[in-house]
Amino acid sequence: MPDSNTGLATKSALDIEKVRQDFPVLSQTVHGKPLVYLDNAATTHKPQCVIERVREFDAEQYGTVRRGSYKMSEQATLLYEEARQKVADFVGAPDRKEIVFTSGTTQAINLVAYSYGRKFVNAGDEIIISNIEHHANIVPWQVLCEEKGARLRVIPVNDDGELIMEEYEKLLNEKTRLVAVNHISNALGTINPVKEIIRKGHDAGAKVLIDGAQSSPHMKIDVKDLDCDFYTFSGHKMYAPSGIGGVYGKMDLWESMGPYVTGGDMILQVTLEKTTYAKPPARFEAGTPPITQVIGLGTAIDYITEIGLDNIFEYEMSLLDYATRLLGEIDGLRIIGNAREKASIISFVLDVAHPHDVSSMLDQDGIAVRGGHHCAQPTMIRFGVPATTRASMAFYNKYEELDALAESIRKVIKLFS
């Protein structure tokens, strides 16, 4: 195995074979081949403990939250709020009430754009995003700017896919209300210097939102240390069920904001004439929340915390190094995005085959990768490609799977040449 050449596997603190046994899906075969799952930036699979906890909760402990005065409801409420505490601890939030649950990052950003943006962004104001955002961190701001007569400004990137920080500094001015950038680009894997972005944004008097959809599963997050105003995340990208995610926000900001979705559970009092709103986070969680999914998220956080985000990050970096070297040796393959600080995501294009053909062909070998624009069309436009093939790795991937990826890509090139 190439491992013996690199020594990479022996350096890892993780027992990968043991980790893989925690994920039932990984023992599947696809088209008669062992599944090689490399679409983790899109969504991740669930460990047995999450699957089991969700089943157990639904079977034995499920109840409505924050409503009933009977045992089942009180117990479910307790567990629901316990999960909120786990999220708060996981991202380093000082107070669990600063965590608002949403369906995921998309809804989280929309919540901030709606509740914060519609209140504090006015005509002539400016919002800064970057050229390598997911559509979920572009469209809500475009809509807000259009509605308010505000201006959307964009931090450019260099040819390696890194934000050009000097240009960012030039964009900041007294009109800047908000800066919204991702921590890690889902299309290129670039890890952005968010601490510096936040500090400079604050110096200009702006609030800063970090889209953490790609960073929360892969690196230790400390919102207190980052000093971000909002940090958004998705459960299904961190080994939890889909349909749950959330946003950390500073309490004084939450308190200054009006509701996004209105209805039950977000009120203090309702008469037919007037409604007063509940305190955060309830103010932003109208309706019955996805209770079971929240419980599953809590268990997923327990799981990755036990494995250790530092261990996860270190191992995924060695996977990235290995894959970058393997793919770099293939003639006719070009990696898009070569930032110095990069997460375990590799986007590439082949001279002879379109990304959709590549992903369909790799699928025949049991390899799941994403071919497309990754909901980041402005990134594709910047790099002059209609789409890329993206292999995104998680800590349950192994070196042998990357060997299989490289071999399968070579087969595609041979067939299409």
Added chain:
Amino acid sequence: MSYDNELYQQVILDHNRNPKNFREIKNATHHCHGINPLCGDDMTVYMEVDSEQGVIRDISFVGTGCAISKASSSMMTAYLKGRSLEESRVIFDEFHKMVLGELDPEKQEHHLGKLKLFRGIRDYPSRTKCASLAWHTMIGALDKKTEEISTE
């Protein structure tokens, strides 16, 4: 090669490498721009239609896309050139039904000729739009659609 699926047959790979009618038609009587927003495929179909005779004198395409969409466009243009508008609409309808799995060219009557090799697409629902983009765009051109045609 171990890829024994119907998706990437030699004919499709050949058309992908050397597409037919991959050019613009100057002074086209009909043209239309089509996109597949799901994957970013983007093409324009040009036609020179003899409206008195109701015949497609020339048809071509330009754009970017995967092998399936390129081969489908290439084979469509080669197949429709010289055909009547009426026939072309019937063939569009049959092709569309075939890739959706609603028409089996092995069991039902059709006018698809060698286009029936796209039958295998029905087993790959995520790729049917790759095969049908050119066809939808061609119909858009005939209908003088001024807006972009989308597969969504």
